[in-house]
Amino acid sequence: MKLVSSARFVTPPLTRRKREWLSKLLDQFAESVNFCIQRCLAHGITSRAGLHHIAYGEWRSKFSIATHWFHSAGQVATQTLRSWRRLCHQGSADPKKPPVYEALTMRLEIWTEKNSTGICWFFGNSIQIRVRRGEYLWLPLVVTKHHELMYMRDWREGKKRVGEITISRFRKDRANVWVPFKREVKVKSAEGVCGIDVNERSINLCILKSSQEPKFIRLDCSKLPAIKHASQLKRKSIQKKLDVPPQHPLQKQRLKAKYHRRERNRMNQLMHVVSKKVAGILSREKVEPVFESLTNIRQSMRSKRKSKNGKALRKDMRRRLNQWPFHKFQFYTEYKTLRSGYQTHYLPHEQVRGTSSTCPICGARNKPNGRMFSCKVCGFKASRHFVGAYNIAARWLTKNVGSHVPPEWRQMQPMVDGAVLQAKSSVKVQKTRDKFATGF
Numbered sequence: 278m279k280l281v282s283s284a285r286f287v288t289p290p291l292t293r294r295k296r297e298w299l300s301k302l303l304d305q306f307a308e309s310v311n312f313c314i315q316r317c318l319a320h321g322i323t324s325r326a327g328l329h330h331i332a333y334g335e336w337r338s339k340f341s342i343a344t345h346w347f348h349s350a351g352q353v354a355t356q357t358l359r360s361w362r363r364l365c366h367q368g369s370a371d372p373k374k375p376p377v378y379e380a381l382t383m384r385l386e387i388w389t390e391k392n393s394t395g396i397c398w399f400f401g402n403s404i405q406i407r408v409r410r411g412e413y414l415w416l417p418l419v420v421t422k423h424h425e426l427m428y429m430r431d432w433r434e435g436k437k438r439v440g441e442i443t444i445s446r447f448r449k450d451r452a453n454v455w456v457p458f459k460r461e462v463k464v465k466s467a468e469g470v471c472g473i474d475v476n477e478r479s480i481n482l483c484i485l486k487s488s489q490e491p492k493f494i495r496l497d498c499s500k501l502p503a504i505k506h507a508s509q510l511k512r513k514s515i516q517k518k519l520d521v522p523p524q525h526p527l528q529k530q531r532l533k534a535k536y537h538r539r540e541r542n543r544m545n546q547l548m549h550v551v552s553k554k555v556a557g558i559l560s561r562e563k564v565e566p567v568f569e570s571l572t573n574i575r576q577s578m579r580s581k582r583k584s585k586n587g588k589a590l591r592k593d594m595r596r597r598l599n600q601w602p603f604h605k606f607q608f609y610t611e612y613k614t615l616r617s618g619y620q621t622h623y624l625p626h627e628q629v630r631g632t633s634s635t636c637p638i639c640g641a642r643n644k645p646n647g648r649m650f651s652c653k654v655c656g657f658k659a660s661r662h663f664v665g666a667y668n669i670a671a672r673w674l675t676k677n678v679g680s681h682v683p684p685e686w687r688q689m690q691p692m693v694d695g696a697v698l699q700a701k702s703s704v705k706v707q708k709t710r711d712k713f714a715t716g717f
């Protein structure tokens with residue numbers, strides 16, 4: 278199994294000449310991609326080979342950069358079109374509006390012995406881009422300790438290979454360089470599965486192994502909604518203050534961007550912490566994670582999914598759930614567990630329905646009532662979140678492995694309770710005034 282993890286490098290401040298060169302190349306790349314998109318649409322082409330066949334001559338006469346740039350641009354163009362077609366098919370893009378490549382980034386193929394159409398070389402502490410025959414742009418890279426430990430050592434030993442490099446300009450005089458490192462991972466066979474149920478304030482794991490009682494782990498992560506809430510308040514107050522005339526649209530934009538950035542960075546960091554914790558548990562227990570499939574999760578929240586009263590979810594509840602970065606959490610956990618050799622599974626969309634309302638003992642559907650789950654048919658009682666996590670694991674096991682979970686597990690109690698990112702309790706400490714009590 279191939280494991281890809283991208284490293285972000287930053288260049289040291291570039292000279293003016295290099296900056297101008299780079300931005301010219303970025304422009305040329307975007308133009309090339311748009312040119313390729315137009316040709317693909319005009320001739321109904323979906324593959325890179327077909328594109329090469331019909332548009333190469335014209336591209337050559339239009340652009341004065343090395344011919345291999347055409348391959349990299351064609352790659353991006355065909356991929357952009359593919360995802361656009363998929364979105365059109367799903368109904369979330371307009372088929373009459375073809376995509377336009379506006380991103381200020383370029384994705385360049387790397388030159389290897391196998392891939393002679395590459396235009397980019399990676400040397401560890403710098404990259405070299407071929408512009409024209411005999412004309413190269415060198416970008417030095419700042420290699421930190423983190424890069425050295427995580428990527429460079431393995432890369433030098435030949436354990437990791439480098440994929441397509443993405444370059445973008447960012448603030449002032451530096452450029453961003455993303456380098457994907459690929460590694461082959463041997464997939465281990467797991468001893469069992471672990472259902473993962475994500476809730477607003479907690480992540481619940483249910484570990485199922487053959488001939489063992491289910492094990493539950495609850496990870497408290499109430500810090501996440503707390504951060505979301507705090508930054509929401511912050512945004513509101515900024516809006517309130519800056520909406521009063523005289524208006525400063527630029528300042529408002531800048532402030533909003535700043536807080537958005539801050540919030541995103543914080544959330545990413547927290548997601549890394551949580552997913553690392555989860556991946557640690559998974560590799561310790563030697564189990565494969567099973568997630569709910571997230572296909573159409575946003576849409577389902579918008580309309581179909583009903584709350585316990587039978588109405589669509591309330592607006593603020595929807596907002597709160599929409600803010601939870603489910604996908605990010607799954608993505609991080611997936612690659613972190615793959616590092617230790619375990620594959621991630623997804624419970625298909627059709628099977629996700631009713632995971633937290635089906636009784637694990639008798640299979641009856643119950644309306645969830647508060648935090649506790651209680652079955653009206655057989656009287657089984659447990660925490661609702663654990664029932665959800667258990668059902669995810671059990672359904673996947675029954676369908677894919679065929680092993681059924683013994684029905685005699687009636688003591689479904691939370692066993693381990695781990696606080697990863699607990700929100701700070703907002704207890705106000707009373708200030709002592711003794712200092713000022715002068716005693717008169």
Ligand SMILES: [Zn+2]
Nearest residue numbers: 636639652655
């Ligand atoms: Zn029951």
